[in-house]
Amino acid sequence: MITIQQLSDKLLRAEYAVRGPIVIRAQELEAQGRKIIYCNIGNPQALKQPPLTFMRQILSLVEYPELLTKAQELYPKDVVERARDILTKNPSGTGAYTQSAGIPFIRKAVADFIANRDGIPANPANVILTDGASKGAQAVLTALLRSPKDGFMIPIPQYPLYSASLTLYGGEQIGYYLDEENGWQLNETILTQSLNQAKSKGINPVGLVVINPGNPTGAVLSQENIAMIIKFARQHKLALIADEVYQENVYATDREFHSFAKVMHALGDTDTPLFSLHSVSKGFLGECGHRGGYLEMRNIPENVLAEFIKLQSISLCANVPGQLVTYLMVAPPKPGDASHELYVRERDSILRDLKEKATLLGQGIQQVPGMFVDIPQGAMYAFVRFELPHKPGVDPTQMSADQREKYEAERDNAYCLALLEETGICVVPGSGFGQRAGTLHFRTTFLPPRDEMEDLVKHLGGFHVRYVEKLRSSAS
C-alpha cells in the first residue's frame, strides 16, 4: 500500500489554514449537534446571503432553454433577451468546452467592464476566464516560477492560497509585513528590507502579490500606496499580481477602490507586467459555488500571452456556468431594464448589511480589553489582534525565530480551538496567515447573519476575558 512518505514533499509541506484542523473539529462538533458559527471562510451564501435574482434567472434559462418558450412570462423582459442573446452568441449554452481562454463575447465584456470602471483602454485578448480567482493566481505562479530559488513577495498576513501554492509549485515565499499601525498599508522600507533579505539568501524575486482590499486585513489601499507599489515593482523588475476580488467590498466612506490597472495607466508604466484577478465569489454576488473569475494581463507580449492560453488549454477551459456568472457580474442590468430596480435593491441590501456587520464587529471587539481591531474598511474579514499572558519563566524574546513562530502558533491555535469548543465560533488562527513575531491574531469574517454576529461579538469578549484569567491562574 502507498504510504505518506511516497507523496510529494511539496504537497506535504503545503498548508491551508482556512480549511485546516480547527474547521475539521468544527464539522465534528456540528455533526454531534452543536451550533457552529462559521467565520472561517468567505462563503456568503453558506451563511444565508441570498444570490442575486438576475444571475439565477438567466442561469436557469441557459441551462434549460425550453423555459424560454414555456415559461417566458415568469421572467423580466431583459432577462429573457439576455438569455436568448447568450444562446445566440454561444449556441451550445453551458454544454460544451469553450475556447481555452473563455467565451469570446464574455472576454470582451470583461474588457469593457475594466475600461468603464477605470476610464482606461482594455483588450479582450488579454483576458482569460478562470475557475475562480484561485486558478488565475495559480496560473501566474506556474508560469513565472522558473527555478526553486525564484520567489514571490507575499504579504504577511496573507491569504494562504499564495503560500500554499508557492510551496506546492516549489517557489520561495518572500514575506513582507503589512503595516498594522498604519491601517495595514504597504510600506516601502519594509518592502525593500524584505527584498534585500531574500536576495541575500540567494532567492530571485520574480513577482509581488498585493491583495486589495485586503484579506485577511480588511484594509483598502490608498491610491498613493498603490503608486508606490507599482514604482517599487518596476524598479525591481517584479511582475505584479493584484488580487482585487474584494473590489466591490469597500465600506469606509473615506476610502474607495483604486485598481492597479488604473494607477499603472496614470503612471504611464508600460513595462511592469500586471496580472489582475477578479472573482464572482466575493463582492455582493457571493457566488462561490460557481467558481467563476478572470485574469487580466497588462504589459505582456503576445508570445507570453499565448503560453498562458496554452496552460489554460491543458485543463480545457473554465466551467461555463462560472463564465456566465462572470459575464453577468461585469454586465449587470442597465437603468431602464426591467431587472434593474430589483438588482439594485438586492445589491444595496447586501452591501449595506455587510457594512453594518463590519461596524458591529469592529466596535464590539474594541470594547474588549486585550483585543484590538480597526473597523474593517473593506473585504469580508477582520484580523483581530489579541494579547495573552505568558507562563512564568517563558520569555519568547529569548527564543530563536523558528521556536518563537512555533510557540506563537501553538498559542493562537489553542486559543481558537478553545473559542470553538466553548462558544461554537469558528475562526482561523493568525499563524495561518502569518503575523509579526510577538503578536497573536485570528481572522474572522463578518458574514454570518446579523443576529449571529451580535452573539459572536458578545461571546468573543466573554471568552477572551475567561481565557486570559485561566492562563493567569494556571500560571500562578
Added chain:
Amino acid sequence: MITIQQLSDKLLRAEYAVRGPIVIRAQELEAQGRKIIYCNIGNPQALKQPPLTFMRQILSLVEYPELLTKAQELYPKDVVERARDILTKNPSGTGAYTQSAGIPFIRKAVADFIANRDGIPANPANVILTDGASKGAQAVLTALLRSPKDGFMIPIPQYPLYSASLTLYGGEQIGYYLDEENGWQLNETILTQSLNQAKSKGINPVGLVVINPGNPTGAVLSQENIAMIIKFARQHKLALIADEVYQENVYATDREFHSFAKVMHALGDTDTPLFSLHSVSKGFLGECGHRGGYLEMRNIPENVLAEFIKLQSISLCANVPGQLVTYLMVAPPKPGDASHELYVRERDSILRDLKEKATLLGQGIQQVPGMFVDIPQGAMYAFVRFELPHKPGVDPTQMSADQREKYEAERDNAYCLALLEETGICVVPGSGFGQRAGTLHFRTTFLPPRDEMEDLVKHLGGFHVRYVEKLRSSAS
C-alpha cells in the same frame, strides 16, 4: 516588459496538441467564413449532441428555486422531488463553496454507483469530486511526483493531458506502446521493456496510466488484459491511474467495459493504489462545459487520502453545478420515475447514433487505399494510420530517433494542415499523441452530425489520394 525567456521552461515545453496550431488555423478559417468540421476534440454538444433533459431540468430548478413554486407544472414529478431533495441536503444550492472533497451526499451516490456497477464495496470517503477528470489526473500526478526523476508510464498513443501535465509538473514520461496489431491492447513484454529502459536511464517509475476505453485509440480492454496490467503494477509497485471516462461509450457487441476496481477486487489485490477517473463530459451526457467528474481511490491509507483532500482545499472545491451533474450521472431516473422513459430514449438515441457513426467512419476509411483503421470499439475517436511516400533519397531508417520523430511530426502536421485547408476537416496529427517510429496517424472524433460524418468520410478519401499523388509527382 516580461519576455518569454522569463517563463517556466516546463510550461514552454508542455504541448497540448488537441488545442494546438491546427485548431488555431481552423478558427481563423472559420472566422473568414469557411465551413469547418471540428473533429479535433471530444466536445459533443459543440457538435449539436443534445443535453439530457433530466440534467438540465434539475439544474434550472436548483439555480433558480423560485421555479419550484412558480412553474412546478412544467416539470416531471421526480425532477421536482429531486431538486427539492438536493436543496434540502445542500441548502445553499449552487451558491456556496462545498467541503473540499465535494458535497457529502454526492460522494455517497458515487460510491453507490461504483458498488452497483461492479458488485464490490465502495467507500464515499475515498471519492473526491473534481472539475472534470483532468483535474483528478493532475491531482494524482501532483501528489505522487516527488522528484524530477520520478516518472509515470503513459500509453503511446496517449491523451496529451498526461504528457503535458508531466512536463508541467516536472516528472518523466515513460512511454509504452499500445499494440496496434492487437486492437491497441496493452502488452506485458512491451510494458516490461519500457519500464526497464526507463530504469536504466535513472528514472524512478511511480505510476502507470491506462485509458480504457482508449483515447485516441477507441479500443476497449479485455478483462484479461486489465488483470495483466494490475499484476504488472503490483509487481513493480506502481500506482495505477485508470482513466475510465469513456466507460459508457462501448459500441462493439463483443466487448464490454470492465473497471479496474472490479478486476482488482476479483484479484484480491488490497495493495496496489488505484486512482479511477470519471467525467460528465463523455458517455452520453457530453456535459463538457460543466466540468464535473470524480476521482475514486482504492488501497490508500487515511493519511494519504487527507493529503489529497488538502490539495483539493487549496483551490477550495470543484464547481457546484459540475458536482450536481456528476450526481445526476451516477443517480439517473429509476424505472417507474416520471422522467425515466424520456431519459432512456435520449440516452439510447445518443449511444446508437455514436455507434452508427463509429461504423460509418471505420468502414469508410477502410475503403481508402493507404489508410488503415479498425471500427472503433468505444470512446469517441479513431486513430487512423496512413501511409505517405518519401521523397527520393530520404530514408528515415537512417535518421536518429530524434530526427525521425521530427521528420514524421512534420509530415503528419503538413498532412493534417493540408486536409484542413482543402476540405475544412480539422483532425489532430498523430505526433501529438505519440506513435511508433515509421508510422503516421491522425486522431478524428466521430462526433459531428451524421450528414457531416458522411461528407467527412467522402472527402477524407479524395484528399488522401490527391495528397499522395502530389507528393509522388513533386518527388519525380
